Amino acid sequence: MSFRDQIDFIRQHMKKNKLRVFMTVLAATMGCAFLIVLASVGFGLHKTMTDEMMSNQLLTEVRIFGREDGDSQITTADQQKMSELENVKAVVSRSYVDGVTSISMNDRTGQGDVQLTNLKEEEKANLALSEGEMPTKPNEIVIGYHFAQKLLTEAETELASQSEDEIPTGYTESMIGKTISLELTPLTEEKSDPKVWDFVVTGVAKEPAKDWMMDLRVLIDESYRTEFQEFTQPEVPAEESYFEVYVYADDIQHVGAITDTLKNDGYNVYSITEEMETMDLFFTALKAGLLFVGTIAVLISSIGIFNTMTISVTERTREIGVMKAIGANPKLIQRLFLIESTWIGVLGTIIAVTLSYGISYLANWIIPEIVMNIVAEEGMEDISVTISLIPWQLVAIASFISIGVAMISGWRPARKATKIDVIQALRQEL
Amino acid sequence: MIQIRDLCHTFSIGKRGKEKRVPVLKNVSLEIEKGQIVSIVGKSGSGKSTLLHVLAGFMKPESGSIQVANQETALLSESEHAAFRLNHFGFIFQNFQLMPGLTAFENIELPLKLKGVPKKERQINVEALVKKVGITQVADHYPNELSGGQQQRVSIARALVTNSPIILADEPTGSLDSETEQEILLLIQSLNESLGLTFVIITHDDEVANIAHRKYRLHDGALVNGGVLHVV
Ligand SMILES: Nc1ncnc2c1ncn2[C@@H]1O[C@H](COP(=O)(O)OP(=O)(O)O)[C@@H](O)[C@H]1O
Ligand SMILES: [Mg+2]
Numbered sequence: 334m335s336f337r338d339q340i341d342f343i344r345q346h347m348k349k350n351k352l353r354v355f356m357t358v359l360a361a362t363m364g365c366a367f368l369i370v371l372a373s374v375g376f377g378l379h380k381t382m383t384d385e386m387m388s389n390q391l392l393t394e395v396r397i398f399g400r401e402d403g404d405s406q407i408t409t410a411d412q413q414k415m416s417e418l419e420n421v422k423a424v425v426s427r428s429y430v431d432g433v434t435s436i437s438m439n440d441r442t443g444q445g446d447v448q449l450t451n452l453k454e455e456e457k458a459n460l461a462l463s464e465g466e467m468p469t470k471p472n473e474i475v476i477g478y479h480f481a482q483k484l485l486t487e488a489e490t491e492l493a494s495q496s497e498d499e500i501p502t503g504y505t506e507s508m509i510g511k512t513i514s515l516e517l518t519p520l521t522e523e524k525s526d527p528k529v530w531d532f533v534v535t536g537v538a539k540e541p542a543k544d545w546m547m548d549l550r551v552l553i554d555e556s557y558r559t560e561f562q563e564f565t566q567p568e569v570p571a572e573e574s575y576f577e578v579y580v581y582a583d584d585i586q587h588v589g590a591i592t593d594t595l596k597n598d599g600y601n602v603y604s605i606t607e608e609m610e611t612m613d614l615f616f617t618a619l620k621a622g623l624l625f626v627g628t629i630a631v632l633i634s635s636i637g638i639f640n641t642m643t644i645s646v647t648e649r650t651r652e653i654g655v656m657k658a659i660g661a662n663p664k665l666i667q668r669l670f671l672i673e674s675t676w677i678g679v680l681g682t683i684i685a686v687t688l689s690y691g692i693s694y695l696a697n698w699i700i701p702e703i704v705m706n707i708v709a710e711e712g713m714e715d716i717s718v719t720i721s722l723i724p725w726q727l728v729a730i731a732s733f734i735s736i737g738v739a740m741i742s743g744w745r746p747a748r749k750a751t752k753i754d755v756i757q758a759l760r761q762e763l
Numbered sequence: 764m765i766q767i768r769d770l771c772h773t774f775s776i777g778k779r780g781k782e783k784r785v786p787v788l789k790n791v792s793l794e795i796e797k798g799q800i801v802s803i804v805g806k807s808g809s810g811k812s813t814l815l816h817v818l819a820g821f822m823k824p825e826s827g828s829i830q831v832a833n834q835e836t837a838l839l840s841e842s843e844h845a846a847f848r849l850n851h852f853g854f855i856f857q858n859f860q861l862m863p864g865l866t867a868f869e870n871i872e873l874p875l876k877l878k879g880v881p882k883k884e885r886q887i888n889v890e891a892l893v894k895k896v897g898i899t900q901v902a903d904h905y906p907n908e909l910s911g912g913q914q915q916r917v918s919i920a921r922a923l924v925t926n927s928p929i930i931l932a933d934e935p936t937g938s939l940d941s942e943t944e945q946e947i948l949l950l951i952q953s954l955n956e957s958l959g960l961t962f963v964i965i966t967h968d969d970e971v972a973n974i975a976h977r978k979y980r981l982h983d984g985a986l987v988n989g990g991v992l993h994v995v
Binding site: 334335338342345346349651652655656657658659660661662663664665754755756759 | 816819821822841842845846847848849850852853854856858860861862863864865873874876877878879921925
């Protein structure tokens with residue numbers, strides 16, 4: 334029997350029992366759609382998290398915090414070696430001041446995120462200025478884009494503390510060339526007197542990519558590190574002053590390789606690829622779990638297919654007997670029933686995939702809307718949330734499961750059809 | 764064409780453990796020549812249908828040999844037997860056994876589909892047969908829209924369509940009135956003459972059996988007089 338004739342034959346049978354076939358396809362559709370939509374949440378959240386992570390962090394950054402053996406310091410020679418690695422753009426050593434800092438400019442005071450760093454390497458890495466120039470002398474500094482906004486007069490500070498709606502504008506003129514004073518108080522048990530250093534601002538960093546990010550950095554040349562340390566922690570020898578090293582790759586695709594190299598060299602390393610791996614692992618497990626639960630729905634719907642096929646074999650016992658009597662091969666009969674159950678699975682899957690894309694679209698549109706209304710926090714509008722995502726891989730997996738299950742559930746009824754006894758079947762009344 | 768030797772079959776009936784063994788065919792031996800109409804006549808329950816079922820390969824005999832067109836068919840597997848039937852046998856049943864979902868035309872076409880004959884060729888063959896058995900007017904009717912005689916004509920056409928040399932008929936007129944019975948018997952005779960087909964007709968009715976060239980009588984599973992009863 335040619336394949337076309339087989340298909341014709343099956344179509345004819347399916348037409349005869351439209352309602353039953355429709356209900357079975359509906360069950361298969363619901364099972365498969367449930368599987369896809371459920372798993373799509375795993376894919377959607379994974380994408381949301383990945384996007385969030387990628388947009389909030391410098392992707393090319395590899396952070397090194399000490400050596401794995403714990404005691405020996407990272408030396409300048411080590412840093413030199415790192416900067417000679419392939420695809421490394423810059424190596425920045427960065428540290429924070431160990432004490433209470435207060436920054437003032439004339440009658441204004443402010444809080445800054447004071448960092449001691451190598452400004453030349455910072456420039457190579459990613460530091461771009463919106464205004465001014467990079468420092469050339471040790472006492473020249475670069476400040477963050479929002480720093481001036483937080484440089485408040487006493488009156489402004491008072492105002493800001495009284496009501497949350499009034500946001501003081503801070504210092505609105507150019508900071509370039511201005512001298513600011515850094516007052517440092519050591520964090521010791523007994524009270525100690527602060528000490529003041531003066532710096533000249535030569536550059537202001539570019540505005541951060543995300544508008545909810547605040548850049549309050551005060552970037553001071555690392556030559557002050559020992560000086561500050563001797564003041565705040567005189568008991569610690571200068572050569573043991575702590576700093577972190579950041580290695581910047583020239584491209585995100587090299588981050589993984591650089592991370593691995595540095596790890597092999599015995600450093601404690603953190604990069605986004607590390608975190609991504611952990612996150613990927615988590616989401617892979619989540620997706621597998623959701624697929625598993627979804628597959629149970631498909632299995633439940635397969636009971637419908639099994640039932641329908643069993644009924645239709647029983648109903649057609651006489652016809653199958655006649656077919657066998659006039660010379661139909663039992664294998665052909667088996668194939669006809671298998672194609673029928675497979676076809677039900679395929680139909681169900683096609684409808685389910687279409688339906689799932691619709692549901693996914695609606696979910697991505699409506700759910701964030703509802704959540705935003707409930708949470709209603711400022712700055713949230715900016716975050717794009719994907720609740721449900723259906724990549725082609727998910728469609729492939731779901732189709733495989735759903736059609737596979739349909740075929741398996743048609744297997745027994747099809748076997749039953751081949752075992753029908755011709756004589757018994759012919760004896761059946763019309 | 765067909766040689767049956769020492770064919771024996773026993774059914775087990777009743778509950779398991781307490782079965783009774785009922786011999787239904789007892790050393791049946793007979794020979795059927797090509798181009799003949801052969802009838803096997805006997806009372807109800809004498810084992811006629813069982814003999815036909817074994818011959819057709821619907822069931823395996825307990826012992827004995829069956830040769831059809833020089834092939835030992837009792838040894839064939841189920842699939843092999845199906846293929847063998849498709850090429851060597853046509854069937855006419857008492858209840859016609861047409862597919863209710865197919866038109867007369869499509870019912871006749873079915874064995875050709877099973878054989879994988881291309882559509883054009885099928886069309887030509889079926890149309891010719893529709894004319895030959897005289898159902899041109901009702902070829903696109905479904906079985907439940909046809910009279911018994913018309914249904915049996917469709918079933919005869921279905922048996923002929925693959926050009927099988929042997930037609931096996933179990934009570935072909937058992938469900939028909941005597942007038943229609945005559946028509947069908949005449950059709951069988953004319954097909955035998957014009958196409959040289961071999962017919963094996965099973966019947967309880969001597970009148971039907973008498974159209975045969977050879978007639979065997981079966982009584983309690985054994986051939987009466989050990990063989991040919993009468994030759995026309
Ligand atoms: N499947 C079966 N199981 C048990 N006994 C059977 C079976 N088929 C037929 N018989 C018995 O075998 C005998 C012959 O039956 P059958 O060949 O149908 O007779 P006929 O066609 O001549 O009327 C009958 O007594 C019948 O009851
Ligand atoms: Mg009978």
